[in-house]
Amino acid sequence: MKRREMTRSAGAGRAAPPVRVVHLGLGNFHRSHQCWYTEHAPDAEEWGHAAFSGRDRALPARLTAQEGLYTLVTRAAEGDRFEVIGSLAQAYPGTAHEEWLRLLGSPQTAVVTVTITEAGYLRRPGGGLDRDRPQVRADAAALRERPDAPVRTAPARLLAGLAARCRADAGPLALVSCDDLARNGEIAVEVVRDMAELVDPGLAGWLEDNVSAVTTAADRITPRTAPSDLLTVAEATGRDDEAPVVAEPFCEWVLCGDFPAGRPRWEDAGATPADDITPFEQRKLWLLNGAHSLLAYAGAILGRTTVAEAFADDDCREWVEQWWDEASAHLTQPVEEVMAYRKALAERLANPRIHHTLAQISTDGSQKLPVRILPVLRAERSAKNMPEAAARLLGAWVCHLRGCGGQVDDVRADELIMLATGPLPVAVRRVLDALDPRLGADDDLAAAVTSEAERFSNIGVR
Ligand SMILES: NC(=O)c1ccc[n+]([C@@H]2O[C@H](COP(=O)([O-])OP(=O)(O)OC[C@H]3O[C@@H](n4cnc5c(N)ncnc54)[C@H](O)[C@@H]3O)[C@@H](O)[C@H]2O)c1
């Protein structure tokens, strides 16, 4: 049967809205989340997104062939719903640097959103841009030479775009991060400011006056699209879509910060503006993302491959509940609210139709664990408690670094794999030290993590 074309001209979606939001990190999450909120805002016709990938050319090319349209598959445990999203007006590969500079320099652009992964901020362990990294130095040198040089790192791309805006006198905008980091908007602005110091310290004042940091807690479980999803979409909708996205029904966006040039009415689509984002980000990062990381390492060693499979394992479920008890003790929301969140979260993690691989989640543990686990671990140790579930997660991570349960894919892989070799007590001490020297010096913690790591080493894959 001939299927219908997935283009606006062929009547698949609405007319492309004018670009006023520019995004860095075009992937699945931007399309299941921020584009979805814009699609459902009452002023959707006034707000289009232009999104740029990291380096990937394939996804922007597929989306361009579909005039930005794609199907969002909302995958509940009971079944799928299909929706064509029209808010993505333009898709570009990261190499389209001229377009990037043009769009950031346009007064029409009011918002820049980013989903560049935790590792994309290129921070030092203590915070701030890691100025010693070769890519950072290379980009800084290139921008000193020529402000329109085609730079590669996210901080340099953002700085180059904002400098173009300054030259064009295009006015202030909001820089909104949707990555899984606490204080993500402030961190985004901080690494751009640090990059500016290396390139042109004279920009500091303009950045201060014209770039508003917006920190957000952005939540919607969005796994990688599987080849079978293309077939599911074609059969259900009668359209050939080369770039569908699958996501869970749950969707949340809490935003804290000013939008000096306006924004879509996301709150009318269910987003929550907040003056204090800390309680929301802690709840999400510790309970959801912390559980994800625990399942990713411990579940993989037990031979599970997806979140739902791991969460259905009695041992893993018990470990997650124990982690939630440890983390919940440090959340500031009322107990009933936290318990209701946990109950809903358990249903989300159990959704057997979401194929979220543990391998995807296990990447870049060195960047994720400091955000998801260490704040609770430190608070527990300060209170002289030994958080067993946190120690278990770290023990499973050390085993992961020693080759148990899957491939190590981490920006610090070379260093961490070396540190994790040798006798376990020594390996644990060195890995903890690499995360935070105070943790490495904590004898009781090192003993607890070693004991958990020994247990996982003995389990191997069931
Ligand atoms: N997928 C989710 O469930 C989810 C939910 C909440 C938050 N997030 C956040 O969004 C991020 C991206 O998730 P995704 O599912 O869209 O991943 P994805 O792999 O589908 O897309 C990531 C995109 O970011 C780009 N990218 C990666 N590193 C970059 C860098 N250094 N500079 C510029 N671009 C870079 C990639 O090229 C790609 O275009 C996550 O790392 C997380 O911080 C994801």
Ligand SMILES: O=P(O)(O)OC[C@@H](O)[C@@H](O)[C@H](O)[C@H](O)CO
């Ligand atoms: O996006 P990743 O793969 O780096 O991390 C995996 C997940 O923990 C995370 O993306 C969650 O799915 C997300 O935070 C849910 O809102």
